[in-house]
Amino acid sequence: MASEPVVAYLPKYELAMNDPFTMMEVVRLGVSKIKLLSLADKMEISVAELAEILHISLRTIQRYDDSDTLDTHISEHIMLIDRLYRKGHAFFKTPHDFNQWMKSELFAFNYQKPISFIDTYSGIETVYDKLGQFEYGIFA
Numbered sequence: 136m137a138s139e140p141v142v143a144y145l146p147k148y149e150l151a152m153n154d155p156f157t158m159m160e161v162v163r164l165g166v167s168k169i170k171l172l173s174l175a176d177k178m179e180i181s182v183a184e185l186a187e188i189l190h191i192s193l194r195t196i197q198r199y200d201d202s203d204t205l206d207t208h209i210s211e212h213i214m215l216i217d218r219l220y221r222k223g224h225a226f227f228k229t230p231h232d233f234n235q236w237m238k239s240e241l242f243a244f245n246y247q248k249p250i251s252f253i254d255t256y257s258g259i260e261t262v263y264d265k266l267g268q269f270e271y272g273i274f275a
Contacts, residue, residue: 152218162211165204171196174217177224179234180250188254189213215259222266237262243274 148166151158175185186193189212199205205213223233237250243265244252252258268274 148214151214152221158214162207162214164210165206166210166213167201168196168199168203168205169201170217171205171209171213172201174213174220177217177220177230178237178250179231188216188250190254212256212259215256216253219253219259219263219266222263226266226270 147157147161148170151161171185171189172182175182178185182196183193186196189209191209204210220230220233223237224230227233227236238248240246240248244262249262249265252262
């Protein structure tokens with residue numbers, strides 16, 4: 136008797152973190168407000184701070200019910216930030232250490248805070264790529 140792969144039972148959102156085609160599908164469907172709130176907790180920032188990063192008002196977020204799905208561009212931004220934080224939390228000793236690193240002025244980012252970059256997709260990729268370099272011992 137053949138068994139189904141464990142991957143078949145993972146929620147689509149979790150699969151999307153490592154598969155660009157699944158990510159596009161999830162983004163098009165939209166992520167829930169609950170994912171946004173969970174991301175703010177993961178980042179150790181307020182929902183107001185995350186709203187600023189996402190370029191939406193706190194009032195707009197407050198209007199959504201927890202189960203409502205967010206529009207495509209906000210969903211994509213949330214998923215890319217979540218992917219970055221998952222990578223950072225896996226690389227650093229503790230999630231809190233990574234969160235503090237994101238809020239520190241660093242030489243590798245021209246003495247700017249990495250969190251200040253993640254309001255744009257290219258900024259998220261810059262921080263993500265830098266973490267990849269750190270994983271291979273490239274700290275310049």
